[in-house]
Amino acid sequence: MAEQSPGFYRYKVGSLVVTTVLDGSSARANPTQGFVLNADSAAVRSAILDAGLSPASLDNPYNVTVVQTGRQTILFDAGTGGQLNPAVNRIPANMAAAGLDPAQVDIVAITHFHPDHISGLTSAANAALFPKAEIVVPAAEWAWWTTEGNVPRTPEAQRGVFANTRRRFGPYAGRLRMLADGAEVAPGIRLVAAHGHTPGHSAYHVTDGNQALYVMGDCSSRPELFLRYADWYSVVDVDGPMASASRKRLFGRAADERARVVGFHFPFPANGYVARDGGGFRFVPTEWSSAV
């Protein structure tokens, strides 16, 4: 009876139609303890309180982004597929509400291989959920997670990514494309290396005319922490200092170019603009517009 409005938000980048789609939100208990690795608990607590958030439990939203070029429909990251957390399973319903059909997706471009980004490629029974899509991945990410010798060089908590990589990409064999830094996904859309969060983590630069969007993936998770304090890195970053350096480079570029950004773990609708602020960045969420 009392339904929430559907979790999608639409905007344009030049003539491209972009839709950010909410998968859902999980909660991180005690985010002041062991989450940020290079800041003490009091500093993290203070940043959380300063943003009006709760130091007892921090929301972790999940958002994917769809770009419709007129010729192709391109999905950035596949989400959880509802297989990681019962509260994070909204992509099918929210895509449908937005008039987007997984069967019509031409390309799924992946930022990195963490399970909340690739598990939605396939069902629990491991059937391809994007039946006609080509899957585009950063070549460096593919190389890391498909090389057995990297297992001991990977944080223990993330070693499951190797098996999940085999599992989720398996059904797409023969329609995988590896992209190097700067390579084109489709006209006007290029991969931008942003390594650190994972060894091959990459963002995507989407441009049309004089407008641009950076699909940032996990260059930063919640902006109140990792943009405001851009030096911070977290327990889920494979290489924290490198993640921070990539973050500063990419968001600095977006700030200087006045480009729009969308972050996978930013609060829905997850897109807006950034400005340099001290050593970090201020995130300015988009003004909700009824017109696309």
Next chain:
Amino acid sequence: MAEQSPGFYRYKVGSLVVTTVLDGSSARANPTQGFVLNADSAAVRSAILDAGLSPASLDNPYNVTVVQTGRQTILFDAGTGGQLNPAVNRIPANMAAAGLDPAQVDIVAITHFHPDHISGLTSAANAALFPKAEIVVPAAEWAWWTTEGNVPRTPEAQRGVFANTRRRFGPYAGRLRMLADGAEVAPGIRLVAAHGHTPGHSAYHVTDGNQALYVMGDCSSRPELFLRYADWYSVVDVDGPMASASRKRLFGRAADERARVVGFHFPFPANGYVARDGGGFRFVPTEWSSAV
């Protein structure tokens, strides 16, 4: 083809179901000039830039709020009725998307009589748009705008409100109810005087169990200006210093009670929480929740 998601957002206050509905958004050109009356242009410009907004044009969103108690449906402010600005006409579509029918509204509670709050009571032909609703108004507001002798005591730009008051409430004759400060709209819902923006401007305090919401009307327009700098008042405040005093009293109460607030001109979804910050307040927008 590329439709925006509907502009409504639902949340609960105890067992009450609350839906904030976007009417649309207009633009104020040159908000640094003549808008804030008691701050110089440079200070206003700095506040706008600091919030990541544009000093060339400031969005002015319009949001109404519906409370469903299980027994009654209560609408707070009627919006523009699409009669003030062609871009601000979304209440019918957004209410419909939210499953809300104007014909089922039992009470329309009005914060004040500015045209963007009452014009939506009636159509362009002045037919009642809420056919079965009782209309609840602050007694002090009614007294001001229905007393001819107040015309010369009212800022010239606002004198049209007298005629629009007669016009918009006319079709509801016999089902108007005047409320004094503290009086009950419905069980758990009371008027709270917050004079200044207009002579009888009032908020509404909506409570159930241990949760509460303040429907703030125009106690503050954009939070980046008038909550951050709570002493400021604007060209649309009939009595600026009184508006500022009421604002500080009401938002101070909401901050101390950790009550939710919703502001008519806050950026959609227009609700969240406030914390005292220096001499003003920090507004913390709600975290978007897919569950109601």
